[in-house]
Amino acid sequence: MTPLFIAQIGLTLFVFVMLLSSAAGMVYVERKVAAFLQQRLGPYLVGPKGLLQPLADVIKLMFKEELRPRAADAFLFALAPVISATCAFAAFAVVPFGGDTTLLGLIPEGLRLQVADVNVAILVVFAIASMSVYGIVLAGWSSNSKYSLLGGLRSSAQMISYELSYGLALASVLLVGNSLSLTDIVNRQAGAWLGFIPRWFVFVQPIGFLIYMTAGIAETNRAPFDFPEAEQELVAGYHTEYSSMSFAMFFLAEYVNMVTVSAVATDLFLGGWQGPFLSESFGWVWFLLKVAAILFFYVWMRWTLPRYRYDQLMRFGWKILLPLAVINLLVTAAGVLYFGA
Amino acid sequence: MTPFYLFAAIAVGASLLVIAQRNPVYSVLLLIASFGALSGLYVLLDAPFVAVIQIIVYAGAIMVLFLFVVMLLNAPHEETHYDEQVHPLMRPGPMRFGALLALGLVVELMWALKRGAESGRFAGGAVSSVSAIGRLLFTEYAFAFEVTSILIVVAMVGAVLLARREGAR
Numbered sequence: 001m002t003p004l005f006i007a008q009i010g011l012t013l014f015v016f017v018m019l020l021s022s023a024a025g026m027v028y029v030e031r032k033v034a035a036f037l038q039q040r041l042g043p044y045l046v047g048p049k050g051l052l053q054p055l056a057d058v059i060k061l062m063f064k065e066e067l068r069p070r071a072a073d074a075f076l077f078a079l080a081p082v083i084s085a086t087c088a089f090a091a092f093a094v095v096p097f098g099g100d101t102t103l104l105g106l107i108p109e110g111l112r113l114q115v116a117d118v119n120v121a122i123l124v125v126f127a128i129a130s131m132s133v134y135g136i137v138l139a140g141w142s143s144n145s146k147y148s149l150l151g152g153l154r155s156s157a158q159m160i161s162y163e164l165s166y167g168l169a170l171a172s173v174l175l176v177g178n179s180l181s182l183t184d185i186v187n188r189q190a191g192a193w194l195g196f197i198p199r200w201f202v203f204v205q206p207i208g209f210l211i212y213m214t215a216g217i218a219e220t221n222r223a224p225f226d227f228p229e230a231e232q233e234l235v236a237g238y239h240t241e242y243s244s245m246s247f248a249m250f251f252l253a254e255y256v257n258m259v260t261v262s263a264v265a266t267d268l269f270l271g272g273w274q275g276p277f278l279s280e281s282f283g284w285v286w287f288l289l290k291v292a293a294i295l296f297f298y299v300w301m302r303w304t305l306p307r308y309r310y311d312q313l314m315r316f317g318w319k320i321l322l323p324l325a326v327i328n329l330l331v332t333a334a335g336v337l338y339f340g341a
Numbered sequence: 342m343t344p345f346y347l348f349a350a351i352a353v354g355a356s357l358l359v360i361a362q363r364n365p366v367y368s369v370l371l372l373i374a375s376f377g378a379l380s381g382l383y384v385l386l387d388a389p390f391v392a393v394i395q396i397i398v399y400a401g402a403i404m405v406l407f408l409f410v411v412m413l414l415n416a417p418h419e420e421t422h423y424d425e426q427v428h429p430l431m432r433p434g435p436m437r438f439g440a441l442l443a444l445g446l447v448v449e450l451m452w453a454l455k456r457g458a459e460s461g462r463f464a465g466g467a468v469s470s471v472s473a474i475g476r477l478l479f480t481e482y483a484f485a486f487e488v489t490s491i492l493i494v495v496a497m498v499g500a501v502l503l504a505r506r507e508g509a510r
Contacts, residue, residue, distance in 0.1 A: 120389050123394070127400075130401030134408070138370075141366065149412075160402075
């Protein structure tokens with residue numbers, strides 16, 4: 001039991017708790033920003049400035065009755081939200097969110113702020129994203145309700161379609177970064193061009209960034225791509241039949257997925273924990289700021305753009321985004337060959 | 342050694358359960374579990390790249406397609422009274438076919454175990470590096486690689502053609 005080992009375990013627990021609380025925080029931020037954009041006040045009664053609203057929501061959800069349709073497949077009905085939540089949390093394990101730190105001198109060696117340093121981290125993120133489809137599909141199927149099934153099918157079609165562009169955007173970054181490890185990619189983005197432009201890959205891969213963010217929003221089923229839960233047509237999509245804590249798990253998974261996609265985008269395109277003014281051991285402050293900025297963008301998008309039509313979504317995914325991603329990858333590969341990595 | 346036995350037990354157990362299910366959706370899920378355990382075995386062999394690709398390609402892509410098909414062909418009540426009495430595996434047709442397959446498997450296993458001694462262990466480092474895999478794929482195994490891609494293109498064209506004909510009526 002070396003101090004580093006204990007610190008590692010502490011870090012794992014810390015990441016888990018932080019993801020949980022970030023989801024709660026996002027619920028609050030989402031409601032406040034939505035209210036701001038719609039010139040309302042938003043939650044303000046529970047606690048100072050309504051800050052305890054997420055807590056009230058959680059308590060409400062916990063005390064609701066757990067309902068299950070009689071025709072539902074009991075085992076899969078219970079399993080589906082677990083798969084969703086597990087995938088959401090698992091993906092963050094390979095995301096580095098800060099440089100080495102000694103926790104202000106508490107431990108002798110530097111601790112990498114990352115739960116698991118996998119040298120194929122980008123692929124792990126992609127693999128877990130592709131596994132999270134199951135939670136939604138199974139939720140839709142096991143509910144034995146037409147709205148749930150349609151929602152589940154739609155969402156899986158959407159996620160499969162946008163996964164390709166998502167993967168190709170990841171591939172173009174790893175060509176530029178010349179590594180599959182997120183830590184290496186962040187380290188390659190240190191420094192600045194001409195002294196003031198940071199060496200972020202978003203400036204090398206602007207189209208890749210746009211594709212990644214678009215596909216990321218579609219992967220997390222957020223507006224304007226929130227078809228699985230298009231309430232006018234499908235009631236609530238795949239989680240129509242879910243109530244109480246099993247609904248809360250889907251809800252949690254959605255927000256944690258948003259945080260993960262934002263964190264991966266920060267690592268890949270926005271230089272991760274690299275930033276001026278702060279030393280390496282306080283890089284996580286920059287990381288948090290960048291993730292928060294992307295998350296704000298997410299919420300802003302949701303309350304600005306109306307939902308697409310389903311055929312528009314599919315046409316956009318296959319006929320515009322995918323060819324663009326392929327061209328971007330080819331151009332990137334040619335550029336890397338010509339200029340060197 | 343313990344993780345190996347854990348993953349191996351999951352892989353074998355899940356694969357056996359795949360064929361013992363009445364509900365095909367459960368079969369698909371158990372197959373995914375089996376693939377997950379296989380991927381764990383690859384990690385133990387120092388091949389994280391192969392492990393992740395196993396998840397992405399098999400568990401993430403192909404099995405989603407399987408699940409789609411099984412779910413949309415959802416027909417648990419197509420069976421007759423006899424079918425409901427007798428487990429599908431206990432019927433004469435499947436039993437003979439299964440026995441044949443099992444015999445084939447035993448022969449293959451014997452053959453593999455016999456020549457396993459001379460083929461030796463994998464060189465661990467060689468499979469873990471992505472660039473090494475890429476180089477091998479595009480030099481030594483380029484022909485097999487290209488032939489596979491042609492095969493996939495043929496399958497895709499065939500699928501589109503079949504779907505088209507049905508759509509045009």
